[in-house]
Amino acid sequence: MDDTTLQVYSLLFLFATVVLVYTARFFHARPGRRRRQRQIAGFEQIPQWTTQSIESNRPLHLGFGGAAVGGDNTPTALAGAELFHQVIERAKASDASPIITMSAPATILLGQATLRRAWHKGDTLSRARWIPPDLAYAGAVTASMALDEPTAHIMAGRFGAELALMLDSASRHGQPSLAVSDRLDGQAVAYAMADHVLIGEELYAAAGYVAEDAPARADAAVLDVWRVLILLGAAALLLLEFSRQLAVISLPLVAVVAAVLVLLGVISYRRR
Secondary structure, eight states, rough: OOOHHEEEEHHHHHEEEEHHHHHHHHHHHHHTTTOOOOOOOHHHHHHHHHHHHHHHHHOOOEEEEEEOSTTHHHHHHHHHHHHHHHHHHHHHHHHHHHEEEEGGGGGGHHHHHHHHHOSSSSOOOOTTOOOOHHHHHHHHHHHHHHOOOOOOOOEEOOTTTTHHHHHHHHHHHTTOOEESSSSSSHHHHHHHHHSOOOGGGGTTTHHHHHSHHHHHHHHHHHHHHHHHHHHHHHHHHHHHHHHHHHOOOOHHHHHHHHHHHHHHHHHHOOOO
């Protein structure tokens, strides 16, 4: 595939996404029309955690880890910031400002800006805390669990194996956790040890599940549509590739591909 063809496909993909977003927002904005979203346990716990933060006057801990703006994990940092913004919006009635931690210097301003967007009671500079990376980060976060007594921990960014130390300490302090990492080792730790875990693109759909406005829910619906279309396209390409090696497309092969596609759809929508 040459560069021109790739650019054309990219523009078509972008155009289709814009059309889907505005179409979904139009239908979600109509009175009485609210689409039932997929059930993701981690997002369902956030309203409860923010309520507990307000009632107990204890902060929430929001961690970027090593996610940084300007590097290869910029999308992860921005998606985490949007999730944190929506969480802070829900908890802004509390007197205890959420704590945002990061180990990448480039993310300090992003953390402070995230607090300022939703928290209008001041004390934002001291609540956005830079900590050295890896084990030093895990040690500082672990120490703050006893000092600040956070209501819950939401880790969304870049974490490695050091995430295990933080999740273990949170569990011993009776503080629930939600974790997602763009590193494979960190994601494996999150899946095994966190109370709730996000997988794949669920981090990028966070605003649609945590926010209470219709446009955000519409954006999450577009992600669901693209997921189905990508699965269908991948299955179709796989079937075409096999058909080139066969004189006639066999019905058993078609049945197997269809069964796998249905199974993936069921897992995607009802996994939780």
